Amino acid sequence: MRSLMMIFGLGWCLLAQAGQVSFSRDVQPVLAEKCVACHACYDAPCQLNLGSAEGLERGAHKLPVYQGSRRHAQQPTRLFVDANNEDEWRGLGFFDVLQDPQQQSVLLQMLSLARRHPLPADNSKLPTGLDLSLNRSDSCPTPAEFNTYADKHPHGGMPYAVTGLSDSEYDTLANWLIQGAAMDATSWQPTAAEQAQIDQWETLMNGTSNEQRLLARWLYEHLFLAHVYLDEESGKQGRFFQWVRSHSDSSAAPREVTSRRPNQDAGTHFQYRLRPVQDVLVHKTHITYPLTQAKLERVRELFWARPWQVDALPGYGRRARSNPFETFAAIPAAARYQFMLDDAEYFVRTFIRGPVCRGQIATDVIRDNFWTLFQDPAHDLYITDAAYREQVDPLLALPGANTREEKLLSSWRRYSKSRNAYEKIRSKAYARLPAPGWDELWQGNDNALLSIFRHHDSASVRKGLVGEVPQTLWLMDYPLLERTYYQLVVNFDVFDNLSHQLQTRLYFDLIRNGSEVNFLRLMPPKSRQSILDSWYQYSGKVKKWLVYTKIDTHTPSALALPAERSVQEFGRQLATRFADLDARPDPINRCNSAFCHRPGLTDEQAASEQLLSRLASRPAAGLPVINFLPEASLLRVEFSDGSREIYSLLRNRAHSNVAFLMGESLRYQPGLDTLTIYPEVLSSYPNFMFSVAAGELDDFVWAMQKISTREDFDVLVDRWGIRRTHPQLWEHFHDLSRHIGESQPLERALLDMNRYEDL
Template identity: 40%
Template structure:
C-alpha cells in the first residue's frame, strides 16, 4: 500500500511538472508519454467472469459502484442537461464519456447532430468518432494508470483533497467563484487538460458545489477503477416481462394495414414513455422503439430524430427495449401495459368499422400532421386513447427530452387546472370528417424546421389557426341549437373508460381533472384540482390535445435550430389561448372578455384582440345558470360538483375549518396539519424567500413516529405569458401564492428545509416576519439545508427513499442541478 501511495505521489510530481511546462501545448499534459496511447477498452464482462472476479474479492459495478453513482452523481449527470453530456446512469453512459458540444443552444442556425445514448451510436468507438472523450482510463491497464488516467477518479479525488469550507461547522453559502446557473459556461476538460483545470479551480471537484463522497464511497469507486473498471451484466428481465414482451411485439407487428396504422399511432404517442407490464414484478421498464430487426433477434434501433421520421427501410418492427439506465424522475413517464390495455387498444383501433386502403406517407409535411396521417382512424377513438392517460400525455411536453426550458415553459402560467370535453358530447372531438377537412389548417411547425424565417412561419401558421378557428365557430354555432355545448354536461367526468372495481362496476377515470405547476424552467402535472383557485383554466378538446402532443413531444427536436424552437413556442401561444377560450365559453357573455383581458394585462392590442372574434357577433350563450357576480369562482365550484365522482378535495390549500382534517391521517400529520394549512395560506411578497420548489421535512417529537415531507410550490403571478423574453418585467409578486402538498411534486428541488415538530410554528412565524436580507439569512440558517451542510447527503438520501416508498413505480431520483446556493 505504501509503495502504491509513493508511486502515485511520484506521478503527481511528474504531472505537475508537465503542467508547468505544458503551456505551449494549450495546457495539456502528455498522458501518451506516461501511460501510452489511448485505445477503447473492452469493459463488458460475462456473468461467468463476474463470478470469478467476485471470488477473487474484486468489486461489482452493479452491486458496489452503481449505487454510489446513483446516490451521489446522477443528481446532475442524467439527462440532456448533464454537464458535458456526461451521463452516469448506466455503464454505456460512463463508457461513452463526455463531450464539449452543447445540447442546448437556442441561437444555433442549423440543427445539430443528435447524441442520444443507446441510439445515435452503438459502440464506444462510435461515440469517440462523434467527439466524445473518455472519463475512464483507455491507456495502459495498470493500477496507477487506471486511477491517474481516469477523469472519474481525478474529479472525485479533487473534492476529497479540497473539500468545501466548513466555516467552523456552521454551513455558509458557497463562494461566488461557484457558477451554479444552468446557462453557465461549461468546463469540460479532457484528461489531458485536467491538471490545468484542477490547478485553476481547486474547489471544483465532484460532486460540484456539494459535499464530497464519504471515505468509504471514495475507496469503493477508487478500488473498482484500479481493478480495471469492468461492467458486470445487469440482471435479465423477469420471465413475466419477457412473456409480455413477446405478446405485445406480436400484437404491434400484426401485418394487416389496419393494425399497422394503429401500431404507428400507438408508437408515435408512447415512444417517450417508460412502459411497464402490470404482470412483472418491481421496477422493470421498457422503451417502444422501431428496429431493423424482428422479434426474436437483438434490437437494432432505427435512429430517427422524431418518431414519425422516415425509417429509411420498407420493413421495420416495433420492439420493446429493456431500460437498463437508472430511473430519474425528470424523464420518468410511466405507461402501464396489460391484458386489459391490449383489449382497450383493440376496442379503440381494430374493432371499429373503418377501412385502410394504403398506409400513409412518411414525407415530413404529411407525417408531422396527425390529422392527415391518421385520418382513417375514428377521431373519437384517438381522443379516448389520449383521455385514458391524460396525465401521461400532458406530462409528455414537460418530462420529455427537453430537461430544461424556461423559454419553452414561460408560455404557461405557474399554476392552472386542465379539464376536457367529453368524447361523446363534444361534437368536434368525435367528428372525423370535420377534423380531416381542417387537417391542413391544423398543420404544425415541425414541417418547416429547416427554415430560419421565423416571422414567415409564424404568419403561415397564424393564418391556418385563424381559418380553423372561424370554421370551428361556424361548426359549433350550427351544433348549438340541438346540442349541449357550453353546459356542464359537455365536460368529461371520467366516464367512457374501461376501469372497473372488484364488483365490475364502472369507475371514474381520475385523469379527468389535472393541475399543472410550472417551476420556472421545469413543470409538473398532477391529478386532481390542487391549490387555490387558479388564474386560468384550460378546457381541451381532441384537436387541441393532439396538437399539444405533436407540437411539443413528437414534433419537438431539442437539437433543432432557433427558427424551429421559436415557431414551436409561438404556436403554443395559440393552443393556450384556444384552451382558455374553451373555458371562457362557459361564462356569461358579458364577463368573458373582461376576464380574458385580466389574464393578458400589458400585452399589445393585437395580442389581446387575436381571439376576439368568438366574443362578438353570434356568440353562443352559456347554459350554466349563475347566482353571483363572481362567475369564475362559481363556475369552478359547479365544475367540481360535476366531477363529484372524483376525489377533488384539497384539505391543505382549500380549507379554513378544522372539519377539513381527514380522519384517515396518522396522528402526527393530524397534529401538524393546522400549521401546514397556515403555511399554505401565505401569499404575496411574504413568499419571496421561498424558491420555485422546496421540500419541507418535518420530524416528529415522538421518536416512535416517522418524519413526513411536504412540497412547497411557489406560484409566481404574471401580468401575462404572451412574450418570449423579459419575464421578470411581467412578474406580480404581490399576487403570488403557495401550494403545499403532502406528496412530492417536481423533479428539481431548489432547496430543502428540515424542522422538528416543535419548530414548525416558529418556521411559519419566522417566514412571515422576514423583512430584510438578514432576516432571510437567519431563516435559512435555522431551517435550511445548504449545499455546504454536512447533513446534505443524509437529507437528500431520505427524500429519495421517502419518494420511493410513496411511489414504488412512478418515482425516480431527483435532480440537483437547480439546487440553490442560499
C-alpha cells in the same frame, strides 16, 4: 504536476489495499447515491451521463445539448441510440473519462480535486465563485487540460458544490478506476411471464395489414417516450420497458433505428419491439404507462370494435409529420381521443415534464399554476361531425418541420393563419350548438382533473385539483390535446436549430390560448372579455389584438355562474360536483371549514397541517417570505413517533401575461405570488429543502409569517434549511425519492439536483 503525482501515489496505495472492485456491486450504487442526481439526461454537465455503464463508456463532450441560439441543427447524441460502441462515440466528439494512456483519468482527477479542496460540511453557504446557474459554461476538461482546469477551479471537483463522498465511497471509485474501470454490468432480461406479454404486444404492433400497420405507427408515436410496465408488481420492482423501432426481429435483441424523430422514415424493414430500460431511473424522464393485459384488451376494444379501412398507407414526408390529423384520418377519431383520455395524465406529463429535461420551450408559455379539463367526446365536434372534421383537418398542421432560417417568418405566418382560420370555423360551429353545461366536461376516470405547476423551466402534473382555484383553466378537446402532443413531443427535436425551437414555442402559445378560450365558453357571456383581459394585461393586449382571434361573447353558457368571480365560483363548484373524480382533495389550500387538514391523520399530523394552512394561498403582499423562496421547496416534518411527512412548498409567480418569448421578469407581479403547500413531492427538480421537527413547526410557521427582509430569511435557513454543505444532505435528498416510492411506488426514481439553490 505535483498534484498529479499525488494522485498517482494515492492510487498505488489504494490499489495495494483493495481487492477487485465490481462495477455493478460496488461502483454503480455510489454513482446512484452521489452522482446521478446531476449527471443524467441531456442536461448532464458535459453530456456525461452516469446512470449506466454505457454512459460512462461514452464519456464527456464539450458541446452542450442546450444551445437555443444555434443556427444549424446539432448531431444528436442520444445514449443507447446514436452510437453503439466506444469508437462510434469518439467519432461523435466524446472523449474518455475513465482511462488515458498518458495521464490519470478525468473522472479520478475530478474526484481527487474535490478531496483536496473539500467543502465544509457545516451547512454554510458555498464559497464565492461557484456557479450553479443552468446556463453556466462548463469547462469539460480533457485529460491533457485538467491541470489548468484544477488551478483555475480549485472547488470544481466532483461531486460539484455539494457535500462530497465519504472515505469508503471515494476509495471504491478510485480503486475501480485504478484497476482499469472494468464493466461487469449485465442487462436484466424479461421473465417468462413478461416475455409472454411482450409477445402479445409485439404481435399486435407488427401486424401486416394496412390497418394494423397504421394503428401500430400511431400507437408507437404516442408511447415511444413511456417507461411501460407489464403489471404493477413488476413496475414496483423497477422493471420497465420502452418501445423502439428495431432493425432486428424477435429472434435477436432490439437494435434501434436512429431517426431524429419517432415519425421519420425508418425504412421498410423494421419491427416494433419492447426493450428493457437498463439505466438508473431518474424522475425527470420516468414517465410511466401501463401495458397490462387490461390495456391490451382496451386497445382491441377501442380500435377494432368496428371495421375501418386503409386504402394506402401514408408516407413519412414533411406534410405527414406536420399534420397527424390527415396522416391518421383513417383511424376512428373517437378511438384516438378516448385512448388519450384514458391516460390523460401520461400525455400531459410527456409535454409538460418531458421529454428533454429542460423544458422552457414549453414552460415559458404557461402560467405557474392552472387546472386542465377535457371536453367530453360526445360534445367534441371533431369527434361527432365527420363533415366538420374533414373541413378543419387541413388547418391543423403544425410548424417546425421546415427549419430553414429564411423560411421562419413565412412559415410562421402560414401556420398561424391556418390556426386562426380554424378557430373562426370552430367558434361559429360551436355557437350553433346548445349552451355548454357540466356534461361538456369528460368525467370518465380520475384523469379528468389535472393540476399543473410550473417551476420556471420545469413543471409537474398531478391528477386531482391541487392548490387554490387558479387564475386560468384549460379545457382541451381532441385537436388541442393531439396538437400539443405532436408539437412538443413527437415533432420537437432538442438538437435542432433556433428556427425550429422558435416555431415550436410560438405555436404552443396559440395552443394555450385555444385551451383558455375553449374554457371561456363555460363562463357567463358578459364576463368572458374581462376574464380574458385579466389574462392578457399590458403587453398582452398587443398580442391579443395582433395574433389571437376574437372570442365569442354572445353564446350563452348553461352553468348559471355569477358575473363576478366566475372562474373562482366555477372552481368551487367543480371541486364539489366532481369530488368522486378528484384524486387529490386539498383542504390545506382550499380550506372551507375550521379543519384545514386531510382526514385520517394522527392528532400531531393534523395539527401540523393546520399550522401549514396559515401559509397557503396567501398573496406575497401579505406574506413577504414568498419573495425569498425559490420555485419548488420541500419541507420535511419529523413527528414524535419517528415518522415523517414531506410537503411541497411551491411558489406560484404571478404574471401580467405569458404571451411573449422574452422579458418574463418584466411581466412579474410579485405582490400577487402565492404559495401552494401539498403533502407530496411535486417537482423532479427540488430547489431547496427544510427539515423541521413537528414540535418546532409552530416556530417555523411563525417565522415564515414574520419575515420581511433577506436577513430574516437567512436566519430561518440557518436554523431549518438543508444547504448543499449540510452533513446529511444526501440522506435528506434521497428521502424525497423514498417518499415518492411510499405513496406512488411506480413513480419512484432519483430526483435532480441541478436546480438546487445556495440559499
